[in-house]
Amino acid sequence: MALWLALYIKLSTANCPVFLSISVMGKTLIDSCLELNWGPDCYEPPEWVGIYRTDPSVSNLLPELRMDGIQNRTGRLQTHIKLGKLHFPGGWEKQDVHEQLVPTKYAKGKCLPYYVASYRGNELLTVDCLKIQPNWLGQLKGIAELPIKHLFLPGTHASGAFIINYSKTKSLLVKDYLVAQHFDVWSQLVFGIRYLDLSVGFKHLDSSSEADNFWLVNENMFINPLVDVLRDVRRFVQRSGELVILDFSSFPIGFYKHPEVYSSLFHLIRQELGDVAYERNVSINEHCYERCYMDFKLAERPLLILFPTQELPHPENESLLLCNPWKRFSTSYMNISQTLDYMRLLFSKKKDSPVQDEGWIFHAISSIEQTLNSHKLQTAKERAALINPKINQWLKGPWGLNANIVALDYFSNTNIIDVVITANTHKAFLASKQKYINLEILE
Numbered sequence: 476m477a478l479w480l481a482l483y484i485k486l487s488t489a490n491c492p493v494f495l496s497i498s499v500m501g502k503t504l505i506d507s508c509l510e511l512n513w514g515p516d517c518y519e520p521p522e523w524v525g526i527y528r529t530d531p532s533v534s535n536l537l538p539e540l541r542m543d544g545i546q547n548r549t550g551r552l553q554t555h556i557k558l559g560k561l562h563f564p565g566g567w568e569k570q571d572v573h574e575q576l577v578p579t580k581y582a583k584g585k586c587l588p589y590y591v592a593s594y595r596g597n598e599l600l601t602v603d604c605l606k607i608q609p610n611w612l613g614q615l616k617g618i619a620e621l622p623i624k625h626l627f628l629p630g631t632h633a634s635g636a637f638i639i640n641y642s643k644t645k646s647l648l649v650k651d652y653l654v655a656q657h658f659d660v661w662s663q664l665v666f667g668i669r670y671l672d673l674s675v676g677f678k679h680l681d682s683s684s685e686a687d688n689f690w691l692v693n694e695n696m697f698i699n700p701l702v703d704v705l706r707d708v709r710r711f712v713q714r715s716g717e718l719v720i721l722d723f724s725s726f727p728i729g730f731y732k733h734p735e736v737y738s739s740l741f742h743l744i745r746q747e748l749g750d751v752a753y754e755r756n757v758s759i760n761e762h763c764y765e766r767c768y769m770d771f772k773l774a775e776r777p778l779l780i781l782f783p784t785q786e787l788p789h790p791e792n793e794s795l796l797l798c799n800p801w802k803r804f805s806t807s808y809m810n811i812s813q814t815l816d817y818m819r820l821l822f823s824k825k826k827d828s829p830v831q832d833e834g835w836i837f838h839a840i841s842s843i844e845q846t847l848n849s850h851k852l853q854t855a856k857e858r859a860a861l862i863n864p865k866i867n868q869w870l871k872g873p874w875g876l877n878a879n880i881v882a883l884d885y886f887s888n889t890n891i892i893d894v895v896i897t898a899n900t901h902k903a904f905l906a907s908k909q910k911y912i913n914l915e916i917l918e
């Protein structure tokens with residue numbers, strides 16, 4: 476066991492990975508700048524790094540930005556290169572779904588036109604790019620037969636808290652404090668996110684459609700209509716066949732002591748997602764996390780819905796479509812050193828850990844309350860700018876092998892999807908060697 480662990484650590488630090496991410500600090504997504512990242516812990520940082528608009532391994536164009544004299548073994552640098560309007564290739568634009576074309580499968584992801592390369596003199600050491608990974612899970616060898624609880628899946632927290640139209644959104648409270656994602660749910664899924672966390676509110680409108688009464692909320696504000704997101708999720712799973720976990724995690728407005736509102740929400744879910752959601756075997760009261768991707772794929776129902784079934788009137792609470800919620804853990808009220816301690820407790824999976832052999836969700840976020848102690852109220856973006864790179868780095872080590880679901884705010888300032896793919900590749904390798912039970916990590 477220790478040998479595999481040592482090998483894993485050696486492989487992941489053997490070279491000096493260099494990657495691009497999207498800064499969270501721009502006012503709008505289009506205005507956001509690219510960030511250059513290297514490490515963690517490069518033994519030998521490259522002499523220089525360049526950012527390009529075309530693949531530098533097949534073209535001779537000069538870099539758009541060149542950086543020399545890298546000293547630190549770990550680092551990140553905000554560039555002045557603005558993201559601009561992103562276009563997803565291969566039929567992965569949201570609008571493309573109305574066409575009959577089947578979107579392209581990308582086993583290794585597909586580069587958007589931003590590349591980064593590292594060099595020693597003229598020798599090309601590494602090339603990476605900003606990429607979409609819409610099929611990573613279905614294409615990754617050796618994981619389809621593993622129970623979901625043994626996979627590492629990337630997620631977003633407050634997944635429905637994004638802005639569609641910046642000029643329409645006037646409220647500073649919403650823009651600075653309540654929005655939690657750069658990208659809409661469709662784009663999150665195209666980048667490779669596989670777990671969505673939905674907080675739902677109910678507001679009775681004089682509308683003929685009951686669906687219009689349900690909103691995605693954050694804290695006490697209504698942000699986006701729920702039904703639009705449910706339709707994006709449905710289209711994505713139908714067209715990609717990828718596993719997506721939809722977690723109805725909180726109901727802060729309009730649900731308290733109203734089982735009929737829960738019931739109405741369940742009917743909406745059944746209407747929009749009923750034919751793509753996995754049907755669990757209620758006769759054996761199974762936990763959905765014991766199942767593997769292959770089961771969902773064969774049934775052509777690759778969506779898992781987590782819902783607090785006890786809130787529903789009997790007998791709806793035994794719907795095949797609904798899985799019981801999994802344990803959730805959150806760092807929202809912790810500072811960085813407490814977060815590190817908490818991760819040590821959870822990700823070690825020791826006998827006294829609150830996480831055992833089960834599906835579980837780690838919300839790696841810091842809430843506004845956490846920053847009340849400091850002299851300045853930090854915006855959601857400022858908080859994500861501090862915590863995300865650290866979480867991303869910690870998950871590159873052995874903890875990644877014990878992770879199940881990790882959900883972030885503003886995931887785009889990390890390379891979490893690549894981190895997850897690397898960890899799952901190792902999990903599949905260990906499983907194939909039948910060495911994988913639970914890695915006991917030495918502290």
Ligand SMILES: *[C@@H]1O[C@H](CO)[C@@H](O)[C@H](O)[C@H]1NC(C)=O
Pocket residue numbers: 547549550551552
């Ligand atoms: C390198 O590390 C030093 C000391 O921690 C820091 O002051 C400097 O900003 C870092 N440089 C880069 C490019 O990250």
Ligand SMILES: *[C@@H]1O[C@H](CO)[C@@H](O)[C@H](O)[C@H]1NC(C)=O
Pocket residue numbers: 640641642643
């Ligand atoms: C965004 O909102 C503004 C103001 O309401 C409107 O003029 C504009 O057309 C909207 N843009 C889009 C793309 O919907």
Ligand SMILES: *[C@@H]1O[C@H](CO)[C@@H](O)[C@H](O)[C@H]1NC(C)=O
Pocket residue numbers: 756758759
């Ligand atoms: C549910 O589980 C029971 C017991 O293992 C099994 O007999 C039955 O066929 C299963 N039902 C479905 C629909 O898979």
Ligand SMILES: *[C@@H]1O[C@H](CO)[C@@H](O)[C@H](O)[C@H]1NC(C)=O
Pocket residue numbers: 784785786788789792793
């Ligand atoms: C469903 O409701 C019945 C009756 O209220 C209750 O006995 C049962 O435990 C509930 N089941 C679930 C899964 O919540």
Ligand SMILES: *[C@@H]1O[C@H](CO)[C@@H](O)[C@H](O)[C@H]1NC(C)=O
Pocket residue numbers: 810811812813
């Ligand atoms: C984090 O919080 C703990 C408990 O409140 C405190 O003891 C510690 O000094 C804090 N650490 C930092 C880095 O602020």
